[in-house]
Amino acid sequence: MLAPIVIFAFNRPNSLKALIESLQLNALFEESEKYIFVDGPRNEEDNKKVAEVVAYAKSITPNVIEQAINKGLGASIIDGVTSIINQYGRAIVLEDDLRLMPGFLIYMNKALNTYRDDSRIIAICGYGLKIKRPRGYQSDFYLGVRSSSWGWGTWADRWNSVDWKVSDFGQFSKDRKAKKAFNLGGSDMYGMLNDYMIGKNNSWAIRFCYSQFKQSKYSVHPFLSLVDNEGFCADATNTRQKYSRFRITKNESLNFNLPDNLQPDESILRQLQWYHSIPLRIYSKIRKIMDI
Numbered sequence: 001m002l003a004p005i006v007i008f009a010f011n012r013p014n015s016l017k018a019l020i021e022s023l024q025l026n027a028l029f030e031e032s033e034k035y036i037f038v039d040g041p042r043n044e045e046d047n048k049k050v051a052e053v054v055a056y057a058k059s060i061t062p063n064v065i066e067q068a069i070n071k072g073l074g075a076s077i078i079d080g081v082t083s084i085i086n087q088y089g090r091a092i093v094l095e096d097d098l099r100l101m102p103g104f105l106i107y108m109n110k111a112l113n114t115y116r117d118d119s120r121i122i123a124i125c126g127y128g129l130k131i132k133r134p135r136g137y138q139s140d141f142y143l144g145v146r147s148s149s150w151g152w153g154t155w156a157d158r159w160n161s162v163d164w165k166v167s168d169f170g171q172f173s174k175d176r177k178a179k180k181a182f183n184l185g186g187s188d189m190y191g192m193l194n195d196y197m198i199g200k201n202n203s204w205a206i207r208f209c210y211s212q213f214k215q216s217k218y219s220v221h222p223f224l225s226l227v228d229n230e231g232f233c234a235d236a237t238n239t240r241q242k243y244s245r246f247r248i249t250k251n252e253s254l255n256f257n258l259p260d261n262l263q264p265d266e267s268i269l270r271q272l273q274w275y276h277s278i279p280l281r282i283y284s285k286i287r288k289i290m291d292i
Contacts, residue, residue, distance in 0.1 A: 001088075001090075002028060002109055003032070003108065003153055004034070004035060004088050004090075004091055005033070005034045005091075005092050005105075006035045006037070006080060006081055006092065007019070007035065007095075008076055008080060008094070008096065009036060010050065010053065010073075011049040011053060012053070012096055013052040015096040016056060016057065019099065022098075022099045023104075023105075026102055026106070027102070027105065027106060033088075034063060035080075036064050036065070037076055037080040038057060039076050040066070041070060042070045072202050073095075075202070078164055078204050082160075085156045085160075086160075089155060089156045090156065091159075092151075092152075093152055093153065095150075097231065098151050098230065100126070100226065101227070101228075101250055102254065103253055107222070108124055108126060108153050110256065111124040111141075111220055112124055112153050121217060121218050121219065121262075122211075122212045123220070124219070125144075125152045125220060126226040127226075128221050128222040128223055128224060129221070129275050134265060139259050139262060141220050141223070141262065143218035143265070144185075144218065144268075145269065147209055147219040149204075150229055161211065162211040163207075173197075185213060186275075186276030187276055188276060189209065193207070218262075218264060228250065
């Protein structure tokens with residue numbers, strides 16, 4: 001069974017079109033069920049652009065869900081994914097600022113089938129950071145402790161295990177050891193979760209990652225990325241600097257070495273920690289400010 005593709009869009013018709021064009025280069029695009037959720041306008045200025053997005057979405061699939069009000073990305077994804085994943089048991093989730101490699105759907109469906117019954121794994125991620133493959137490491141993929149929201153998939157039981165209210169945050173926020181362990185997934189993790197709790201962001205992704213941490217689960221990632229982000233890809237107009245820790249090495253392959261029983265690798269986990277460490281985040285920010 002192919003996983004349905006669930007796409008979230010808002011007021012950027014050109015971005016949605018570019019995403020769909022990259023999807024259409026994937027072999028399983030036509031056979032896959034497609035759902036496009038379009039968030040409602042925030043103001044009158046959004047009306048025309050949202051209407052353009054809706055019209056284009058309807059030319060791609062009859063399964064277009066228009067929101068009467070602006071729900072925001074966090075609420076839109078939680079509600080939209082829940083409605084589809086409970087119907088199909090699994091889902092592939094995309095936002096309109098992503099660009100996909102031709103093997104993305106093959107990989108996602110293969111991985112969702114391969115690891116369906118592996119309770120250690122909470123998500124399949126298509127985006128891959130530029131980390132080095134350890135010598136002798138055979139697979140094209142690895143296990144991480146921090147899911148990526150840039151092109152991913154999961155199953156209904158994992159999705160429904162997430163506590164979106166973060167009910168235990170009061171206790172967690174007082175536990176220094178637990179907070180330090182959470183930040184092994186990235187030095188920004190606790191800060192983002194705390195910002196959600198005090199209303200500074202509405203991120204669904206940090207709550208998903210917190211649930212991943214609490215359940216001691218892994219996510220599957222590629223060494224060579226099958227997803228690029230509009231803000232960091234080569235033709236992005238808003239990212240001119242030469243360096244970005246989020247730029248990727250593309251995976252143009254249609255064949256993947258995906259073992260049935262992936263195991264965590266300590267050297268890979270250390271590399272992932274470094275990628276989200278305070279020194280590298282500061283270095284990245286300085287280069288962005290200096291536009292180099």
